[in-house]
Amino acid sequence: MAYTTVLTEIRGRVGIVTLNRPQAMNAFNTLMLTELFNALDEFDSNDAIGAMVVTGNEKAFAAGADIKEMAEKSPFEMIKQGRVELWDRIRSLKKPVIAAVSGWALGGGCEFSISCDMIVASETAKFGQPEITIGIIPGGGGTQRLARLLGKQLAMEMILNNRTLTAAEALQFGLVNRVAPVENYLDEAIKLAEEIASRAPLAIRMAKDSINAAFETTLTEGLKTEKRNFYPLFSTEDQKEGMKAFIEKRKPNWTGK
Ligand code: CO8
Numbered sequence: 001m002a003y004t005t006v007l008t009e010i011r012g013r014v015g016i017v018t019l020n021r022p023q024a025m026n027a028f029n030t031l032m033l034t035e036l037f038n039a040l041d042e043f044d045s046n047d048a049i050g051a052m053v054v055t056g057n058e059k060a061f062a063a064g065a066d067i068k069e070m071a072e073k074s075p076f077e078m079i080k081q082g083r084v085e086l087w088d089r090i091r092s093l094k095k096p097v098i099a100a101v102s103g104w105a106l107g108g109g110c111e112f113s114i115s116c117d118m119i120v121a122s123e124t125a126k127f128g129q130p131e132i133t134i135g136i137i138p139g140g141g142g143t144q145r146l147a148r149l150l151g152k153q154l155a156m157e158m159i160l161n162n163r164t165l166t167a168a169e170a171l172q173f174g175l176v177n178r179v180a181p182v183e184n185y186l187d188e189a190i191k192l193a194e195e196i197a198s199r200a201p202l203a204i205r206m207a208k209d210s211i212n213a214a215f216e217t218t219l220t221e222g223l224k225t226e227k228r229n230f231y232p233l234f235s236t237e238d239q240k241e242g243m244k245a246f247i248e249k250r251k252p253n254w255t256g257k
Contacts, residue, residue: 001042003035004031005019005021005029005031006035007020011194013194013197014049014050015043015046016190017043018055019036019054019057019062020032022059025060025063026056026061028065028108028109029069030081033086049197050199050204051095052098053189054098054100054112055100055101055102056101056102056103058102058124059103060102060103062109064130065083065108087115088141090117091208091212095204098116098117098119099112099113099119100189102124102185102186103126106126106128106129107128110127110129114141114149114175118192119170120176120180122180122182123168123180123185125170127165128165129158129162150173150174203233203236206229206230209229210225213225213226237255238254241253242254
């Protein structure tokens with residue numbers, strides 16, 4: 001499908017979505033939200049794709065929700081749009097999503113990146129939740145995800161006092177997986193996605209689901225989820241192939257079955 005506010009590309013087994021509103025620092029307006037999630041859904045249901053990358057441009061990953069579009073909205077209109085629920089859909093995508101972040105990742109942009117399964121940042125990336133400066137709070141999961149990822153104190157400072165994190169700080173605090181120079185952060189993200197996409201697809205799906213369960217439940221319940229995802233993998237062709245290939249000292253040939 002042809003989109004205007006996002007660009008899509010397939011490289012090998014990786015689906016890449018590029019946010020494309022550079023004139024607005026990639027702020028999420030209604031059209032871009034629709035197109036972004038349509039593009040992700042398309043990639044997610046395409047068996048030829050094993051992982052996805054979402055990126056912006058060097059200057060801005062995304063500067064949050066479109067303030068101009070939102071400024072005069074009523075609570076009812078905001079609820080009706082259901083925008084803030086969208087970020088939570090990322091974890092229900094079957095395939096891993098990697099955010100490749102350069103420049104500003106603010107508000108909903110920061111929340112989108114931390115809702116992804118991994119983040120590769122450029123050295124110029126800056127993560128922040130400036131909602132407090134415009135009289136609101138994060139609505140795309142920022143209060144919950146940052147508190148879980150960074151701990152209470154730092155989340156408080158980011159959300160209550162607009163503290164931004166540099167790429168180096170984000171790496172130090174475990175918010176991002178790796179930091180690369182601005183010239184090749186996207187290549188790094190695609191390389192990581194390619195590696196993941198070359199692995200056993202069903203095991204990747206079960207692994208993503210199991211790790212996400214860790215944020216939802218007690219350890220006992222989480223371990224049950226892991227077992228529920230672990231045992232069925234022994235009914236897959238890929239488990240038989242993976243173990244056989246190990247014993248025969250060769251590379252496995254995954255079929256995703
Ligand atoms: N919305 C609308 N337009 C924006 C936004 C935005 N979030 N951010 C930047 N722009 C526009 C500017 O208005 C400007 O447009 P114009 O040229 O027409 O005046 C253009 O992008 C370039 O921006 P600047 O001139 O401001 O560029 P600077 O380099 O000086 O500054 C910044 C860049 C720091 C990114 C600055 O633009 C900024 O602070 N932006 C706002 C950041 C912000 O407050 N984000 C939070 C928004 S609220 C939110 O995200 C709630 C999330 C809800 C859940 C998620 C659902 C989607």
